[in-house]
Amino acid sequence: MSEITPFTVEISDAALEDLQRRLRDARWPDQLPDAGWDYGAEMGYIQELARYWADEYDWRAAEAELNELDHFTTAIDGQNIHFIHQRSSHPDAYPLIISHGWPGTVVEFLDIIGMLTEPDDPADAFHVIAPSLPGYGFSGPTADRGWDTVRTAKAFSELMGRLGYDRYGAQGGDWGSMISQNIGRCDPDHCEAVHVNFLFATAPEDGPGELTEAEQAGLGRANLYFTEGAGYMQIQSTKPQTLAYGLTDSAVGQLAWIAEKFLAWTDNDGTIESAVSRDRLLTNISLYWFTATGGSSARMYYETLRPGAAGLGGPLSTPLGMASFPMEIMQAPRRWLEDNYNIVHWSDMAEGGHFAAMEEPEALAQDIREFFRRFR
Incomplete structure (x- = not known):
């Protein structure tokens, strides 16, 4: 068995x-007059964010905050x-592995x-285990092919066993949702329950059925995502x-590639900072930059979404709980999901979008606590 080594x-x-x-x-590109965000990341905003990152952002403060946790x-x-392994002061706390997605990192979980x-x-109380996905952040680039959500789930379930947890729960959004589901599939003897804040399905064969206004709005956002917002996914999955050359060599390129998604995917008033603080956004992006994992993180899409992949x-x-945030990029009605999931808990949240742990940490934490009470 490989050693577990403290990390700073x-x-x-x-x-x-x-x-x-x-x-x-x-070296800056041109931009059409009054283009705004229509063509992608707006240059004036990215220029200001780059200036702030270079001249005002305090990485050392962020580094100290990260090091307050046990890595x-x-x-x-x-x-x-x-991985972060943050044990509660309460010895009977319930073990919970939480998984991030793209373009997130373990920075997503600093508040929660x-x-x-x-x-x-x-x-x-929970003992919290928060790994960096293979190919992301401090896990570093992947070394071989095949690191899809299934292989990642198997690695994470092995991690839980290596840490001595014989019963635990899993939680996640984005890729973390799929990884958490796959932990439940591949380790049902130990993973007792799964909580997610991202879940999607297409309409059942007998049709969509009658939809509420909220469900119609959620499907409208999904349609907008697939028609106007999924270009990054096509590149990263093919x-x-x-793409890796630009993300690894250009800090501005890495900045724009992620910042555009935070504007599009958060519950905001037209600015990223109304949903996620500028410093927290830049700490998240800094992890990609300093570890040169912009390209290797994108490989999760290739491995999971390529034709014939079993990654989904x-x-x-396994009993599943869902926290449905209103501005999530893709939402499906609960009844579309019930044939494939053992849904025992569903919460329609008041506010928040795709980065729930960053946008609404208190609401998400409360829903996680409520769901897992039945398994303690």
Whole structure:
């Protein structure tokens, strides 16, 4: 069995100076007058964000905040896996593995981990395990083919066993939702329940049925996503290596590639900062930049979505809870999902979008606590 090694987040001064130089020396494209965000990331906003990243953003403060948590690395299936393992002060806390997605990192969970490990009621406490997906952040680039959501789920279930947890729950959004579902599929003897904040399905064979206004709005957002917002997915699922050159060499390129999604996918008033703080956004992007994983993270799309891939899994019998946030990019009516999922808990949330743990950490933490009470 591979060792579990303590890990400290520590970026060199040289890497910081290189980032700042690249941002200040960026070569900018043209932009049509009054184009706004219609063609993609708006240049004036990206220029201001780049200036702030270079001149005002405090990586050392973010690094110190990350290092307040307990970080480790281990090797599983030939891959380095970084993870936060934050044990509650309450010894009977319930183990919970939480998985992020793209373009997220473990930074998504900085606000929610403490809410889960040290809640007001000790009976609601969790020991939280938050891995960096293979190919993402401090896990580093993947070393071989095949790291889809199924292989990742198997690695994460092995991690839970390696940590000594013989019963636990899984939670996630985006890729983390699919990984959490697949943990339930591949480790049903130990993973007792799955909670997600992202779940989608197409209409059943007998038709969509009568839809509420909220369900129609959710499907409208899904249609908009597939017609106007999924170009990144087509690139990342077909030619991620071509994209990798720009993301790895250009800090502005990496910045724009992710910032555009935070504007499109959050519940905001027209600005990213109304949903997620500028510093938190840049800490998330910084993890991609400093670890040079913009390209390797994109490979998750290739491995999971390529023709013939088994990365999405089939029906799930493990009890499932769903927190449905109103501005999620894709939403399906509950009845479309019930043939394939054992849904025992469903919450229609008041506010929030795709990055729920960053946008509405208190609401998400409360829903996770409520769902898992029945399994303690």
